[in-house]
Amino acid sequence: MSTAATSTLSDRLAEFQSAYDELKARGLKLDLTRGKPAADQLALSDAMLSLPGEGVFTDAAGTDLRNYGGPSGLPELRAIFSDALQVPVPQLLALGNSSLTLMHDVLTFAMLHGVPGSERPWGREETVSFLCPVPGYDRHFAITEALGVRMIPVPLNEDGPDIAAVKAAIAVDPTIKGIWCVPVYSNPTGDVYSPEVARELVSLDAADDFRIFWDNAYAVHHITDWRPEPIDILSLAAEAGHPDRVFVFGSTSKVTYAGSGVAFFGSSVENVQWFSRWAAFQSIGPDKLNQLRHVALLQSPEGVAAHMEKHRALIAPKFAAVQEVFGRRLSPFGVGSWTDPKGGYFVTLTVSPGVAKRAIALAAGAGIAITPAGSTHPYLDDPEDAVIRIAPTFPTIEDLNAGLEGFCTALLLAEAEKAAAA
Numbered sequence: 309m310s311t312a313a314t315s316t317l318s319d320r321l322a323e324f325q326s327a328y329d330e331l332k333a334r335g336l337k338l339d340l341t342r343g344k345p346a347a348d349q350l351a352l353s354d355a356m357l358s359l360p361g362e363g364v365f366t367d368a369a370g371t372d373l374r375n376y377g378g379p380s381g382l383p384e385l386r387a388i389f390s391d392a393l394q395v396p397v398p399q400l401l402a403l404g405n406s407s408l409t410l411m412h413d414v415l416t417f418a419m420l421h422g423v424p425g426s427e428r429p430w431g432r433e434e435t436v437s438f439l440c441p442v443p444g445y446d447r448h449f450a451i452t453e454a455l456g457v458r459m460i461p462v463p464l465n466e467d468g469p470d471i472a473a474v475k476a477a478i479a480v481d482p483t484i485k486g487i488w489c490v491p492v493y494s495n496p497t498g499d500v501y502s503p504e505v506a507r508e509l510v511s512l513d514a515a516d517d518f519r520i521f522w523d524n525a526y527a528v529h530h531i532t533d534w535r536p537e538p539i540d541i542l543s544l545a546a547e548a549g550h551p552d553r554v555f556v557f558g559s560t561s562k563v564t565y566a567g568s569g570v571a572f573f574g575s576s577v578e579n580v581q582w583f584s585r586w587a588a589f590q591s592i593g594p595d596k597l598n599q600l601r602h603v604a605l606l607q608s609p610e611g612v613a614a615h616m617e618k619h620r621a622l623i624a625p626k627f628a629a630v631q632e633v634f635g636r637r638l639s640p641f642g643v644g645s646w647t648d649p650k651g652g653y654f655v656t657l658t659v660s661p662g663v664a665k666r667a668i669a670l671a672a673g674a675g676i677a678i679t680p681a682g683s684t685h686p687y688l689d690d691p692e693d694a695v696i697r698i699a700p701t702f703p704t705i706e707d708l709n710a711g712l713e714g715f716c717t718a719l720l721l722a723e724a725e726k727a728a729a730a
């Protein structure tokens with residue numbers, strides 16, 4: 309921040325304090341914390357509540373889907389998502405209701421049994437470490453922490469993880485077994501990986517059982533006309549001589565119903581066999597009727613794209629509101645910098661070092677809940693205390709605007725306090 313902006317800020321401390329006091333007196337109760345679809349988005353899939361319909365319970369091959377079996381999931385649904393996830397149908401499994409469950413299970417299987425290429429189960433290594441691009445997704449970090457995997461932050465750039473930092477970490481640390489990646493509209497920055505960075509990741513000189521957890525949660529969640537260049541990560545890995553390096557995850561949680569969608573796992577033939585072997589102890593097959601109603605609703609890749617356009621119409625104005633309010637309220641004071649994502653569910657706001665926690669606490673004091681500072685980093689530790697995740701989709705546009713305005717009032721006060729103390 310420039311000195312001029314700093315002096316303006318500290319000069320305005322009293323003004324910002326009284327604006328904040330007024331805000332507090334309004335007794336708001338607004339929640340901008342989680343990246344959930346709003347009710348009008350969920351309603352886009354309400355045809356599913358009566359699908360597949362009375363008497364409809366077989367797949368294209370005539371299999372009775374009311375019964376056990378079909379551990380790989382419905383081929384028709386896998387075909388619909390094969391292109392979006394860039395995984396050939398035979399290597400793409402359609403499973404339960406949550407991709408996070410799959411990530412948790414895959415890491416658990418790796419800890420208990422090892423993966424193809426492991427010398428021993430990861431859990432028998434003295435230390436297992438994962439690279440965590442930051443800012444990143446708190447639930448990824450929670451899984452790794454819960455399973456005893458050490459986390460090493462690496463910077464996330466606009467085109468993906470900072471490859472120099474990734475290489476430097478791997479060069480000195482043989483305990484590194486994996487990396488979390490959200491390649492499209494990353495949570496929480498909205499950054500999109502470039503094919504070059506993807507190629508670097510699959511080519512890393514890493515452990516034989518190093519795995520990229522490629523969580524393509526937002527592959528089809530566009531809010532502009534721009535489309536990311538598709539990255540066929542499994543083929544890139546094979547070309548680089550590491551065919552088993554990548555686990556692909558995805559789900560329809562933010563396509564249809566969050567919590568009642570379908571999750572996907574894709575990988576090399578050998579990895580899929582490995583996963584299926586261990587998953588077979590856990591389940592006699594997924595909920596194929598839920599998969600069938602998804603096929604009935606979405607029908608084709610084009611059907612998915614058309615459905616996502618309806619989401620876009622509902623949420624693009626909310627993302628635009630974030631840009632408008634931050635630009636109008638913060639830019640005049642040189643406060644903050646923020647991403648302008650072309651899809652996904654989040655915006656990342658970066659404030660002055662040491663200000664994020666204070667701004668969020670002030671917002672909470674005025675009844676506005678913002679995702680806790682630090683949640684974008686391993687161990688909830690943002691060493692700069694500067695990164696704030698904004699989740700604009702869930703509130704109504706009126707509540708969102710009120711929440712953003714109030715949050716800016718809190719942030720300006722926090723920045724002015726810091727400037728005045730300097």
Ligand code: PMP
Pocket residue numbers: 343405406407408409445490495523525558559560561566567571
């Ligand atoms: N991955 C990412 C990057 C996410 O942002 C989310 C939802 N917030 C999930 C996974 C959760 O997906 P699911 O509902 O399939 O468990």
